[in-house]
Amino acid sequence: MMTEDFEPVTDTVEEQAPVEACTKCTACNTVCPVARNTEIFRGPKLLGPESERFRIPQEPSVVAGLDLCSGCKLCEVTCPSQVSIQTYIRRAQNKGARERGRTLRDFLLGHTRLLGTFGSLTAPLANLGNRNPLLRWFMERFVGIHRKRPLPRYQFLTFERWHRRHPRPVRARRKVAYFYGCWVNYNERRLGEMVVAILERNGIEVVVPRQQCCGIPAVVNSNTDLARKYGVQNVRLLAPLAGEMDIVASSTSCGLMLKHDYSHLLDIPGAEPLGARTYDICEYLWMLHEAKELDLDFQPVPMRVLYHAPCHLKSHGIGYPAMRLLRLVPGVKVEEVDEGCCGISGTFGVKVEKYDLSMKIGSRLFAAVKAAGSDAVLADCETCRMQVEHGAGASSAHPVEILARAYGYR
Amino acid sequence: MPDLSTGVVVIGGGSTGAGVLRDLAMRGIDAVLVEKGDLASGTTGRSHGLLHSGGRYCVNDLQAAIECVEEGRILRKIARTTIEDTGGYFVSVTDEDREWEPRFVEGCRQAGITCERISVEEARRREPALSRHVRTAFWLPEDGHLDPFFLVLANTESARRRGARVMTYTEVVGFSRAGDRVTGVRLRDVMSGAETAIACQAVINATGAWSGLVARLLGVEVRVVPVKGVMVVLSHRLAHAAINRCHKPGDGDIVVPALSVAILGTTSAKVPHPEVLPIEWDEVRRMIEEGALMLDGVTTARAMRAYAGVRPLYDLGAEAEGREMSRNFAVIDHEVRDGVKGLTSIVGGKVTTYRLMAERVVDLVARRLGVGNPCTTADVPISDHDDSLDQLRHRPAQLGVPKPHSGEHPLEPLLCECEMVRPRDAAPWFADPAVRTLEDVRRRTRAGMGPCQAAICSYRLAARLVTDRGLDGSQATRAMADFLETRWRGVRHVFWGSQLRQAQVGTGLQMELFNLDRQLAIDGDRPETREPRLPSRRPVPAEARG
Ligand SMILES: Cc1cc2nc3c(=O)[nH]c(=O)nc-3n(C[C@H](O)[C@H](O)[C@H](O)COP(=O)(O)OP(=O)(O)OC[C@H]3O[C@@H](n4cnc5c(N)ncnc54)[C@H](O)[C@@H]3O)c2cc1C
Ligand code: SF4
Ligand code: SF4
Numbered sequence: 001m002m003t004e005d006f007e008p009v010t011d012t013v014e015e016q017a018p019v020e021a022c023t024k025c026t027a028c029n030t031v032c033p034v035a036r037n038t039e040i041f042r043g044p045k046l047l048g049p050e051s052e053r054f055r056i057p058q059e060p061s062v063v064a065g066l067d068l069c070s071g072c073k074l075c076e077v078t079c080p081s082q083v084s085i086q087t088y089i090r091r092a093q094n095k096g097a098r099e100r101g102r103t104l105r106d107f108l109l110g111h112t113r114l115l116g117t118f119g120s121l122t123a124p125l126a127n128l129g130n131r132n133p134l135l136r137w138f139m140e141r142f143v144g145i146h147r148k149r150p151l152p153r154y155q156f157l158t159f160e161r162w163h164r165r166h167p168r169p170v171r172a173r174r175k176v177a178y179f180y181g182c183w184v185n186y187n188e189r190r191l192g193e194m195v196v197a198i199l200e201r202n203g204i205e206v207v208v209p210r211q212q213c214c215g216i217p218a219v220v221n222s223n224t225d226l227a228r229k230y231g232v233q234n235v236r237l238l239a240p241l242a243g244e245m246d247i248v249a250s251s252t253s254c255g256l257m258l259k260h261d262y263s264h265l266l267d268i269p270g271a272e273p274l275g276a277r278t279y280d281i282c283e284y285l286w287m288l289h290e291a292k293e294l295d296l297d298f299q300p301v302p303m304r305v306l307y308h309a310p311c312h313l314k315s316h317g318i319g320y321p322a323m324r325l326l327r328l329v330p331g332v333k334v335e336e337v338d339e340g341c342c343g344i345s346g347t348f349g350v351k352v353e354k355y356d357l358s359m360k361i362g363s364r365l366f367a368a369v370k371a372a373g374s375d376a377v378l379a380d381c382e383t384c385r386m387q388v389e390h391g392a393g394a395s396s397a398h399p400v401e402i403l404a405r406a407y408g409y410r
Numbered sequence: 411m412p413d414l415s416t417g418v419v420v421i422g423g424g425s426t427g428a429g430v431l432r433d434l435a436m437r438g439i440d441a442v443l444v445e446k447g448d449l450a451s452g453t454t455g456r457s458h459g460l461l462h463s464g465g466r467y468c469v470n471d472l473q474a475a476i477e478c479v480e481e482g483r484i485l486r487k488i489a490r491t492t493i494e495d496t497g498g499y500f501v502s503v504t505d506e507d508r509e510w511e512p513r514f515v516e517g518c519r520q521a522g523i524t525c526e527r528i529s530v531e532e533a534r535r536r537e538p539a540l541s542r543h544v545r546t547a548f549w550l551p552e553d554g555h556l557d558p559f560f561l562v563l564a565n566t567e568s569a570r571r572r573g574a575r576v577m578t579y580t581e582v583v584g585f586s587r588a589g590d591r592v593t594g595v596r597l598r599d600v601m602s603g604a605e606t607a608i609a610c611q612a613v614i615n616a617t618g619a620w621s622g623l624v625a626r627l628l629g630v631e632v633r634v635v636p637v638k639g640v641m642v643v644l645s646h647r648l649a650h651a652a653i654n655r656c657h658k659p660g661d662g663d664i665v666v667p668a669l670s671v672a673i674l675g676t677t678s679a680k681v682p683h684p685e686v687l688p689i690e691w692d693e694v695r696r697m698i699e700e701g702a703l704m705l706d707g708v709t710t711a712r713a714m715r716a717y718a719g720v721r722p723l724y725d726l727g728a729e730a731e732g733r734e735m736s737r738n739f740a741v742i743d744h745e746v747r748d749g750v751k752g753l754t755s756i757v758g759g760k761v762t763t764y765r766l767m768a769e770r771v772v773d774l775v776a777r778r779l780g781v782g783n784p785c786t787t788a789d790v791p792i793s794d795h796d797d798s799l800d801q802l803r804h805r806p807a808q809l810g811v812p813k814p815h816s817g818e819h820p821l822e823p824l825l826c827e828c829e830m831v832r833p834r835d836a837a838p839w840f841a842d843p844a845v846r847t848l849e850d851v852r853r854r855t856r857a858g859m860g861p862c863q864a865a866i867c868s869y870r871l872a873a874r875l876v877t878d879r880g881l882d883g884s885q886a887t888r889a890m891a892d893f894l895e896t897r898w899r900g901v902r903h904v905f906w907g908s909q910l911r912q913a914q915v916g917t918g919l920q921m922e923l924f925n926l927d928r929q930l931a932i933d934g935d936r937p938e939t940r941e942p943r944l945p946s947r948r949p950v951p952a953e954a955r956g
Contacts, residue, residue: 020645020712020908023915024828024862039820040811050827051806053646053670053860057538062804065811081911 019088021081022049028075028085033311033341033361034068041068044075048085055092063096063222068354070345071220072311073256087265090224097222105144109347110218110226116186119154127153146355150390152187152382159185159192163208166196172205173293175245177238179278181254182213183382194404195250195281201407202288202295207245210237214254219265220346227257228266235262235271242277250281250398252312252381253346259316280313282380282399286321289328298406300331304374305402307336308365308388310381311345322380322399329406337372339365342379344387359391366392378402412594412609416442416575418775419595419610421582421624423447424454425558425761427616428565429768429787435572436790437776437783442608443566443574446581446600448850450562452684453618454761455853456719458641458675459668460652461485461493462762463552465500465525466659468517469510474738474763475521481763482552488765488791491798492561496667498553498652499533500525502546503703507657511546514656518550525550537649541706546656553652555668557799558761559853564792571793578844580606585613585628592628592752601846612775615755618722619684625755630748632755633725636684638718640693641675642701642904645712645861648672653704662700665708669803670829670860674701674708678721687718689903712908714861715900724758738763741771745778752778802856805830825874826867828860836871840878848872848893861908863897865916869924884933891930894920 028044029035035043042065055061066089075085097106108115119126129135136147145151159180176199184192196206212234215227238247238258249255258278262271279287288294309320326334342362343349349358369377369392377388377396385396418434420427423445434441445451464478486493502508518525526549533547534540540547566576577597584596586607594609615632617624625632647667655663666673674697681687694716701708724740739759744750756771769785776783801808809830811821825831839845839854848871851857857871858864864871872890875881881889894916901913920926 018710020710020861021911022861023908023912024866025915026866042809042811042821046809046824046827046830050830050860053828054803054806054830056647056650058536058650062807064807064809068811081908 019049019052019083022079022083023081025080027078027080028083031074031078033072033074033343034070034357037361038068038357041065044069044085044089048075048088049083051092052088055088060099061092061096063093063100066093066096067222070341070343070348070354070358071216072341072345073315074311074341077311077314077317084264090219090265093222094224098225102223103144104142105351106221106223108143109350110221110223111213112182112186112217113213116154116158116182120156120158120186123154123156140352144352145350146352149350149355150386151350152183152386154186155189157189159189160208162189162193163196169200169203169205171203172200173203175205175207176284177207177209177241177245177247179211179214179238179247179249179251179254179258180208181249181251182217183251188382191250191398191400194398194400194409195248197409198285198400198403198407199248202285202293207241209241212237214249214251214257215266216253216257216261217347219257219261220348224266228268231257231262231266231268231271234258235268235274239270239274242274245277246284247274247278248281248284249278250380250400252280252310252316255280256312256315280316280318280321280380282321282325283316283318285400285403286324289325294328295407296328298329298403299408301329301402301405302331303376303402304333305335306369306372306374306377306394307334307399308339308342308369308377308379308384309336310379310384311341313380322378326378326399326402329402332402332406334378335372335374337365337368337377339368341365342384342387342391344383346383349383349387358387362387362391369394413606414442415609416440417610417779418442418612418614419444419582419608420614420616421445421595422452422616422618422620423449423562423566423576423578424452424616424618425450425562425565425764426454426618426756426759426767427614428562428569429764430614430616430756430772431574431576432565432569432572432792433765433768433772433785433787434775435569435574436786437772437781439772439776439779439781441569441574442577442610443569444577444580444582444595444597444608446579448578448846448853449566449576450559450853452620453719453722454558454562456641456717457558457761458639458664458666458673458719459555459558460498460664460666460762461552461554461556462760463498463550463554464521464523465498465514465518465548465550465553466654466664468521468523469513470659471738472517472521475517475523477738477763477766478760479522479552481766482554484765484788485556485762486554488788489556489561489564490791491800492557492564494555494557494667494669494799494803496554496651497549497551498654499537499540500548500550500654500656501533501540501544501704502656503541503543504657507655508545510657514548523550524552537651537653539648539706540653541702541704543703548656553654555652555666555799556761557668560799561761561764563854568792576844579846582624582627587628590749590751592750610752611779612752612754614771614775615753616771618757619720621722621755621757623684625744625753628744628750628753630744630750630753632742632757634757635723635725636681637721637723638679638681638687639676639721640689640697640716640718641673642694642697642716643714643900644672644674644708645714645908646670646672648705648707648711655700655704662697663704665701665705669799669856671714672711674698676719681720684720687720689716689718691903694903712861713904713906714863714909715897716903717900722757722759739767739770741767741774743774825870826855826857826860826864828862828867829856829858831855831857831867833874836874837878840874848875848889849896852893858893858897862912862916863901864894865912865919868893868897868920884929887924887926887929887933891926894926
């Protein structure tokens with residue numbers, strides 16, 4: 001079994017401390033990408049631990065300003081006291097939404113699986129519609145989605161259906177369960193195919209269990225209730241598997257939910273053991289390498305790539321395994337663009353009132369990417385990739401794509 | 411030569427003195443209040459802040475309970491802005507508590523206190539933090555949080571608008587007499603040492619635990635026993651309502667939610683002098699242990715500081731005549747008792763009953779002065795001043811957020827982030843000459859009362875002394891150090907866990923970043939920076955120390 005041969009790269013996420021632990025050091029504010037780019041945001045310190053002192057369960061929740069928190073979690077990563085800043089913000093927001101009612105936009109953005117099912121069933125039409133200026137005007141006006149924000153393209157063949165037809169490998173050294181998430185299922189099946197190919201190349205059978213949306217879109221759209229519901233379903237579906245095999249996720253935020261937020265933010269019973277066996281795909285591959293199990297028979301990939309580390313990856317507390325992996329591939333020249341948050345933060349930069357802010361937050365990154373003029377920008381997170389493409393006009397890819405190429409996958 | 415002449419001098423700026431001043435002003439009697447510190451810097455500002463429903467006294471002291479019931483109802487009418495109407499629970503934890511219950515219920519009935527027995531499940535639904543030890547619960551909707559400082563301020567402001575005068579940092583150091591009549595008081599400015607005098611027709615001694623010391627200046631005796639009580643402040647409310655143990659009143663059996671904090675208390679121990687209030691680790695520990703019997707989270711919550719107040723317990727034993735007596739407080743007519751005309755003392759009582767105490771003593775003094783106007787303080791609301799408690803509690807909501815693209819000005823930076831004090835909340839106080847120290851600013855704004863205990867806001871406030879008051883750098887540094895010193899006195903009793911880490915951050919900021927101690931040493935060589943100083947460690951008389 002895997003846990004016996006592997007030592008995790010690091011202890012993923014640290015213990016969390018109660019609100020009392022905050023020493024008002026203000027470190028969180030100094031890293032918050034939103035606070036750094038707008039003067040109308042009070043910052044994590046005030047909206048998290050400071051406001052938490054004034055929150056009274058018996059009284060209506062004060063939500064002013066909370067929606068400006070993008071959910072990037074850099075504050076939590078930075079806090080030297082491990083204060084669960086996000087937990088306080090999200091709970092207060094959820095309570096407020098419960099009391100005041102939820103908006104159509106919150107509903108739509110929180111239900112990615114619903115959107116995905118609809119989008120993929122009507123794929124060509126949906127994609128056309130998403131680029132139709134008139135429709136976009138209506139979406140901006142009535143849903144609050146900024147017209148300039150490119151929306152993800154849907155594909156007719158979902159990853160789930162693809163995988164059902166995919167032949168199982170004959171012999172495998174071990175099994176691993178794949179949490180592909182909504183993005184791979186509805187928008188970027190190819191990424192899932194590559195993950196499967198890479199794992200199979202390394203003698204690992206990929207099990208694709210039934211799964212629900214990880215819940216992160218709901219978390220950041222004032223609905224931890226819904227996220228919790230999803231989380232409970234996922235724990236029920238995945239926890240039994242976690243007894244037998246590791247779980248990998250190719251989406252940074254999905255992985256973070258499984259690893260950490262189910263047990264901490266959402267308090268889901270039984271989530272802890274599931275989280276302990278969940279790995280980010282690159283983290284997992286690097287562990288294989290450390291165990292001398294990774295097939296290093298790479299073809300050279302002559303490319304100059306930039307690596308952008310997504311904020312949520314930083315929350316994993318695993319360093320940048322993608323960078324380490326890429327350095328194993330001959331021909332690849334990888335450099336980190338260390339310019340902070342890209343600004344999109346999932347659904348944050350999609351919203352009409354936040355689009356400009358989102359672009360402003362990303363501007364440092366965009367400028368650096370443009371100046372570097374590389375072949376592609378690599379990022380583990382799908383919305384980061386969307387944002388870099390949109391803001392810097394660069395092409396982008398998940399790091400595993402380079403590995404897949406090095407293995408001869410086309 | 412008197413510098414000023416008035417009808418009545420009120421000594422003491424606690425709840426009693428402030429209430430007396432307003433009552434006098436409303437009866438059209440010219441009056442001056444003198445207080446040696448800031449308003450409410452004595453017992454009043456160091457009380458527990460419970461607006462007593464009377465439940466605590468209804469078994470042992472029915473009279474006191476009835477006074478609380480009546481006064482509580484009046485205060486809800488006239489001083490609404492200084493009250494958080496939280497209600498309270500009385501909970502039983504042990505078998506002994508259960509035995510107390512029938513007497514408690516009967517006492518409530520006799521005193522006319524609204525008291526409803528509710529199931530523990532229901533109580534826990536409303537107050538999820540109630541501990542698993544709780545066995546029965548009573549709901550007393552008339553308990554509340556009465557903010558002593560804002561109550562005093564509201565009273566003195568109301569009196570000021572009616573022509574009364576308030577002199578803070580002014581100590582009464584002696585009296586002038588003509589024969590058996592008191593004709594005035596001698597005063598000393600605590601900051602500058604300058605002496606002045608006021609001529610008056612009557613003096614009301616409302617100095618609480620200090621009453622004996624003040625009366626002694628005239629050679630008369632008031633037997634108050636200073637009784638110390640220790641309280642521990644936790645960094646957030648824990649419960650929305652006041653939580654009392656349903657038992658014979660004892661130590662550590664009340665938790666009062668006060669704005670953004672919860673206060674555990676209290677103890678009871680005689681002390682030799684009202685200003686000798688040591689806080690023992692044992693007392694702090696006991697408050698936390700007792701509090702934890704009623705509420706979960708008491709042991710894990712962050713204790714921010716501990717403080718002590720001193721009850722003016724009036725020794726009834728020796729007094730027989732010249733006294734309108736309540737078992738709760740006493741009005742001492744020194745003309746009848748000691749043959750000293752023009753002096754009256756008012757001692758004992760509670761913040762909750764301050765208005766009644768004032769009414770009683772002013773009834774007597776007005777009669778002596780031949781003023782027939784009746785007391786109207788129970789009917790005329792103390793008009794709202796800006797910072798009502800409701801606003802204070804809902805500060806996060808007031809901070810708000812400007813809408814993007816609306817062209818609204820960006821967010822005001824805060825002076826104190828823990829308590830969310832904006833510059834505009836503090837600005838009027840920097841302009842008020844009665845505000846002499848940063849400690850006074852704290853009382854009026856709550857700046858520095860949050861978890862970091864002024865680690866961060868102290869330097870911002872000190873900067874305002876430079877911009878708004880024209881102090882130079884060294885003077886502002888001195889003021890900042892004095893302010894931190896007063897905070898430190900409370901914090902050092904709770905040095906464990908988060909507050910210890912907090913102190914480390916604060917010390918790093920002050921000593922390493924600001925080089926505060928060395929700066930003080932350097933500045934200390936320059937005589938002009940010794941002023942203005944906080945009259946902090948006032949010398950304690952030698953006989954009191956023993
Ligand atoms: C620990 C504790 C908890 C309490 N909790 C509660 C509670 O929850 N609810 C409640 O209703 N009551 C409570 N009380 C009781 C209540 O606080 C006091 O009874 C009340 O505050 C007394 O007010 P006062 O104005 O008489 O005295 P003080 O507030 O002490 O005012 C006297 C003032 O006189 C000043 N003074 C002294 N000497 C001189 C001088 N020579 N010249 C000028 N000024 C002078 C002092 O500086 C002081 O400010 C509590 C008391 C204690 C000790
Ligand atoms: S999660 Fe990100 S945007 Fe939100 S407060 Fe923290 S650092 Fe700022
Ligand atoms: S970084 Fe952590 S400890 Fe520092 S102010 Fe922010 S929440 Fe508090």
